[in-house]
Amino acid sequence: MKESASLIKTVSKERIAEELRKLFTAKRPSLGFEIMKETGTLKYVLPELNAVIGIVQEKQENDDVFRHTMKVVDAAASDPAIQHKGDINLMWAALLHDIGKANTMRFDAGENRIVFFGHQIVSARMAAKILTRLKCTTTGVDIALVSKLIENHMFETKSFFSDKAIRRFISKVGKGDVLKLIDLRIADNRGGKNPDKIGGVLKLKKRIIEEINKKPPFGVNDLAIDGHDIMAMGVPEGPNVGKILKQLVEMVLDDPLLNTREQLIAIAEKLVDNIRGSS
Incomplete structure (x- = not known):
């Protein structure tokens, strides 16, 4: 053979x-x-x-x-x-x-x-x-x-001390x-050497499922506003739109309660002003 x-x-x-x-x-x-x-x-x-x-x-x-x-x-x-x-x-x-x-x-x-x-x-x-x-x-x-x-x-399973860290992990890998x-x-x-030691991973899995079930925003598609809202503020279609949306995602990962249209519009307007001021 x-x-x-x-x-x-x-x-x-x-x-x-x-x-x-x-x-x-x-x-x-x-x-x-x-x-x-x-x-x-x-x-x-x-x-x-x-x-x-x-x-x-x-x-x-x-x-x-x-x-x-x-x-x-x-x-x-x-x-x-x-x-x-x-x-x-x-x-x-x-x-x-x-x-x-x-x-x-x-x-x-x-x-x-x-x-x-x-x-x-x-x-x-x-x-x-x-x-x-x-x-x-x-x-x-x-x-x-x-x-x-x-x-x-x-x-490392031990690095996920906070719900914020869990949300960032889900955002990085993808909810699905x-x-x-x-x-x-x-x-x-x-x-591995200790095949029965999966308790830490199972505990992390439980926390991930709990966080997903809360339905917080994990990415751009979960934001209460989108690229059209950013362009309506006078930002031309292009990389700056994506940059602003990514900044908003970072903020709502830290604090999901910020993910309302009113609050994100206000934050985005400040980000747009910053871009204009630096150009």
């Missing part, structure tokens, strides 16, 4: 993407990827994933990045604690969330350990290229979403996507 592994290069990208989609529907997709590893086809289909085999993580001395990834993929597929288990975008994010570790691994002499600083950013960029190369949009993959989930998966990011983090924890 290994002697014929390279023949998989003759299979169309669309067919490979579809077969991987089917694999993701299994309760334990890791079994399929283990077979790909053993038969040698993994290095042809996903060389970036093959590259993390043997890379040992500091917190998991007896586990390499590949084995960790397999545990994360299995959790994303079937763990009861995960809301969107089996979702195609979550599955790809789980599979590719650490592929950047092969390119970011270095030894930190000061800390006397191996580190992977910025691996989530590198992984996100690599994931976008992989999903494009395999033409995964033909199977319903949202490449931008997968990249976003990967890039943001290293958040933030719970999938939480799912990815749960799966990542399941593949």
